[in-house]
Amino acid sequence: MRSIGEMARDSGLGVSALRFYDRAGVLVPAWVDPVSGYRWYAPEQLDEARLLARLRRAGMPLADIRLVLAGWSSAETDLVRGLLQAHLRRLELGLSDARREFSTLRATLDHRENAMAVSSTATATATATATATAVRLSVPAPELAAALDAVRFAVGTDPDLPMLGGVLFDVEGDALRLVATDRYRMAVARTSAAGHDGPRVQAIVPAPLTDAMRALLSGDEAVGFIVDGARVTLDAGDRQAAGQYLAYDFPDYRRLVHLPSGRRALIDVPAFRRALETGPVRASAVREDEQRGGEMRGGEMRGGDVRGGDVREQEGASHGLSVLRVIADGTVTVCEDGDDGPNNVAVNRDYLLDALTAGGRDRLVLEIGAPTAPLAIRRTDDETAFSLLMPVRLDD
Structure with missing residues (x-):
């Protein structure tokens, strides 16, 4: 007899999954200790558990898995083959449907890009105008340090999502919000700011530059945060940290x-x-x-x-x-x-x-x-x- 832990290790199904399949009547233990409630599995159930793991990885519904396991144990090969073939057909049809949907989505995206290209010149001009003269903020160093500490842990590291590889500095009115996310977690912090009364300005500061800026925030005085063209700078008196911000759109965190x-x-x-x-x-x-x-x-x-x-x-x-x-x-x-x-x-x-x-x-x-x-x-x-x-x- 195998314990539930041994069964999990040998079959590739986790302990919680085995408990679930027991409750669902798909893979019921051969014996359950009436005092402790601990589950024990017969040796022949290992093959069933491995089969179950393969079927779930293939996305087969539990209702069909029950029939496959029943047919497998009773050597009803025609039933098993029929169920496997039917599920494979469903997967193929689903893939075909997915390909059509993605083709439509790509066409829609192409159409949107073409429409956006018409106004891209105006947008680029507006952006250039907004940053033609440097946006300079005065931010209390302790507040900015605390805000960076509050969000830095959530910066993403996925190379396929470079727009998440930094901290968003979101300037609006007298507030500076810092935001970071790696999709699985998100952190937001706010600090006061002075010196900017124009339109909203956003810049994604890459993680290494963020860390360099944080290292300068050791005093109690206000520091300058500057967005000038494609560059951002933290001015801490006789010391500076500067570099290019990431030229991507950050997710709309407010939603x-x-x-x-x-x-x-x-x-x-x-x-x-x-x-x-x-x-x-x-x-x-x-x-x-x-x-x-x-x-x-x-x-x-x-x-x-x-x-x-x-x-x-x-x-x-x-x-x-x-x-x-x-x-x-x-x-x-x-x-x-x-x-x-x-x-x-x-x-x-x-x-x-x-x-x-x-x-x-x-x-x-x-x-x-x-x-x-x-x-x-x-x-x-x-x-x-x-x-x-x-x-x-x-x-x-």
Whole structure:
């Protein structure tokens, strides 16, 4: 007999997936300990589990998988072949439909680009006019340093998404907002600014230049932030950090920060950090083709799910998950493995720890909505500085 952990290791299905398939009646353990509830699997069930893993990777619905497993065990090869062939036809038809939709989307995009090209000269002229004379801001150095510290952790590193490889400096009126996102998390901070009363100006400062600017912010005096043509400069008196900003459009972050109200909990950051660092972590192996991660796409933040385990891959690396729940008295608890519930929310533990550090306070507000909605980490004294983290759905 194999324990559920051994079955997970040998079959490629995670522990949580095996529990789900048990509840769904797809792969039921040969024996369940009546006292502990622990699941045990017969040796012959290993082949079924491996078959199940392959079928799920191929995207076969559970209803068909049940029939395939039944036919497999009873050697009904005609049934199995028929189901496999029918699913393959569905995949081929789906791919054909997807190709048509993408062809239409490309044609639509080409049309939009052609239409935009008509006004590109006017747009370029307006942009050049806006930056023909340098935009110079006066920003308190401590405020700018705190804002950079609050967002730097969320800068993206994906070479295919260069527009996320820096911090957005968004100047509007007397406010300077700093924003960073890597699709799986986003951080926003605000600082006061003076010296600009013109149109809104945005510049994506690449991460290395951002770090060079942060190194100059050691004093209490105001510093100058300058946008001049394609260059940005931080002027800290006798020292400067300057370079070209990234010539890309940053996602419209304002569409992403209006979240449905969730359960808010005031957390003691040092105690909560200890609970996360010493508490249970979902750490079953997940292969890249068995998961869909949540991310920011198309102007919205979307949750993701994990198939076959509780580690998600983000930016090519695996990360452990902490499962959280807001209990009746308004406090947040880190759930034990197997402590499942409809209101539990799983989140990348390393990302959550980074967000707590970036919050820069001993007390923060943790806002948890639906299991698929982003988690918000806010300051108690300044809700204009906050982080959003994408959750991970643990159900199959």
